[in-house]
Amino acid sequence: MNNLADVGRGDQNRALWLSTLAFTVCFAVWTIFSIIGIQIKQDLGLNDTQFGLLVGTPILTGSLIRLLLGVWTDQYGGRIVYTAVMISAAIATWLLTYAYDYPTFLLAALGVGVAGGSFAVGIAYVSKWYPQGKQGTALGVFGAGNVGAAVTKFLAPFIMVAYGWKTVAMVWAAAIFVMGVVFWFATKDDPQLAARRKAGTKPDTLLTMIEPLRNVQVWRFSLYYFFVFGAFVALALWLPRYLIGVYGLDITTAGMIGAFYSVPASLFRIYGGVLSDRYGARRVMYWTFGVSVIACFILSYPPTEYVVHGIRGQMRFRLETGLVAFTVIVFILGFFMSLGKAAVYKHIPVYYPKHVGSVGGIVGLIGGLGGFILPILFGLMNDLTGIWQSCFMLLFAVVGLSLVWMHVSIRAMEKGVYGEELKKLPELPEMQEIHGPSQVGVLGPHIIEDWRPEDKEFWGTKGRAIARRNLIISIPALLLSFAVWMVWSVVVAKLPSIGFTYSTDQLFWLAALPGLSGATLRIFYSFMVPIFGGRLWTTVTTWSLVIPALGIGMAVQNPATPYWLFLGLALLCGFGGGDVI
Structure with a gap:
């Protein structure tokens, strides 16, 4: 356990x-080939496979070195x-x-990849400054340093167009050097290391540090990170090339749209940590995999022309994901990947408080290998295949298998367990063998067990804030529902x-059908809130609006x-009309 009695909020x-800022700079350097690699590909005449190996090589180094760096962080x-x-x-x-x-x-590229190892260092360093109840949020904030990928995509194209790719490398090298110097002089040793030095205790040996890696659940648990982080890194590297090839964009525009994916996939990791602390890591993982399956399926559909042999002859139409729709869906995909990254890493300091570096290193290693492979x-x-969308076909298969595996494993873990005993189970089945009394409820959802709005004292101290938060969140959800419900009348007129x-x-008929279906759905929706709960049902129904909204746009x-199809x-x-209930 960390000795945090003498640690001030300022030090935390x-x-x-500073760790988050340093990780942002490191991640920008780590993904530098996503931009300069495009020019290098043209200069050397590389095919797509060679280009994939080039942009993935730094990811390989950064992944493999994470385990060793994590151990060194715990030791030194x-x-x-x-x-x-x-x-x-x-x-x-x-x-x-x-x-x-x-x-x-x-x-x-192998040398540049050292920057990617910073993640294992930062996770171990930051976690030692916070108690368990706040580690999810703290690690979520630190993980937002993934936004460095967006920094590279946004700034590097302009520098490369003006001065060449070598200047990009020089500027990025200078930035990470300066960051290293600032970090050394502006930070302190973590409380655990300071306490160990004060007591004159030697650090654990390498064999002791890697002892948890003998547990198979660590490796199984790491596979979740293969998608939520590995796929994020892979898409961050691949998107500029994809956008140039599919939509014919120039490098600067492709970089900015690529940044539009990287920003939510990074910054919302903070929110993922908050959600994991509040609602439980399992629910967040279900959200992540469920929405990712839908997004990857839509993006994997190549431009297709259909011919329907109807009564009055042939009817031809074309389905294609336009640039605007692609950008929106990629934004959604990045958002939910960020939630999943925080949910996975929340487990590590809870189950391995003394080996955050080594266990975090192996989890990061597996995830990083996804970014390489x-x-x-x-x-x-x-x-x-000759199909640009084949990359999303592969991701659809990966996330689909991950979702099925997780669900089947959870159902197998819960088989024969009922009532209060269910609350004592771990959030993810991979942790069942090492789940003890100290971990019960730490990662689970924190639900309202005491609700007395008629009690003036309770209402003033606690109830009012909860009710106000629910109201503030419900209003925009209802606003979106009405917007989607009513937008069809405008679309039909145009x-x-x-x-x-x-x-x-x-x-x-096109104008009348939304009103008809919305009124009918209200009958069924009125029974759903008592069955599933208002929070879950509002979340599901609000997300269901994505289907007609994207469908109209396409x-x-x-x-x-x-x-x-319009019908x-x-x-x-x-x-949207049914959501009013």
Whole structure:
């Protein structure tokens, strides 16, 4: 356990925010090939598989080195290890400018990857400054340093266009060097290391540090991180190349849209930590995998032309995800990946408080390997299938299998367990063998067990704040519901002006159907809140609005879209009308 009695809030904040800033710089360096790799690909004439290997090589180094760096952090403290990582990465990034052919670029990329090992260092260092009840939020804040990928995508293209890719490498090298110096002089040793030095206790040996890695549940648990982090890194590296190839964008525009994915996939990790502390890691993981399955399925659908042999002849229409729809869906995907990353790492300091570095290192290693393997597979599938969307087909398969595996494992764990005993089970089945009394309820949802709004004292001290929070959140949810419900009347009025040749009767039915379906759904929705609970049902129904909203955006792009598809979308807009209940 950490000795935090003498630790002030100022020291905690300094350790957290400087670690987060340092991780942001390290992540920007780690993903530098997502931008400069595009120019290097053109200069060397690489195919997509070679390009995938080039952008993935730094991820390989950063992943493999995490275990060792995590152990060193537990032994010698995060302050000195973090600084050494940044200085080493600065030297390697500067030397990158001397590479001249594909093998030397791969060698240089291995050195640049040292920056990615900073994650294991920061997780171990930050967790030792906070008690268990606040570690989820603290680690979520630190993990938001993933936004460094967005920094690279947003700034590097402009520098590269103006001065060349070598200047990007030099600027990034200088930035991480300066950050390393600032971190060393502005931070302190963590409380655990300070207490150990004061007592004259020697650090645990390497064999002791890696003892938890003999437990198979650590490796099984790590596989969740393969998707939520590995796929994030892979897409962060691959998206600029994808956007240029699919939508014909220039490097600066592709970089900015890529940043639009990286920002939510990074900053909302903070919110993921808060949600994990409040509602439980299992629920957050279900949200992550469930929404990711839907998003990856939509993005995996290649542009397709359909021919329907109808009564009056052939009807042709085309389904394609436009740039705006793609950007919105990728934003949603990034948001839920960020929640999952925080939910996974929340477990580590709870179950392995003395081995956060080594266990966090192996979890990060497995996740980072996803960031190395997936870009290579993306390029390979491009070369083999000739379909750009094949990368999302692969991600759909990965997240689908992860969701099924997690659900089946949870159901097997809960089999034959009822009542209060269910609350004593771990959030994820991988932790069942090491789950003890001290972990019961720590990671689970914190529900309201005492609610007495008629009691004036309770209402003034506690109830008012809870009710106000629920009200503030419910209002925008209802606003979105009404917006989707009513938007169809505006869309129908504008269809003739953009090339749709529907009759007045057909337009009337399109305008009337949302009202009909919304009124009907209210009958059924009125029974759902007592069954599933208002919070869960409001969440599910609000997310269901994504289906008609995206469907409308895609359908109106092509005047050949069949009438029956518009009828279906009109009925789905009724979801918004049913939400009023």
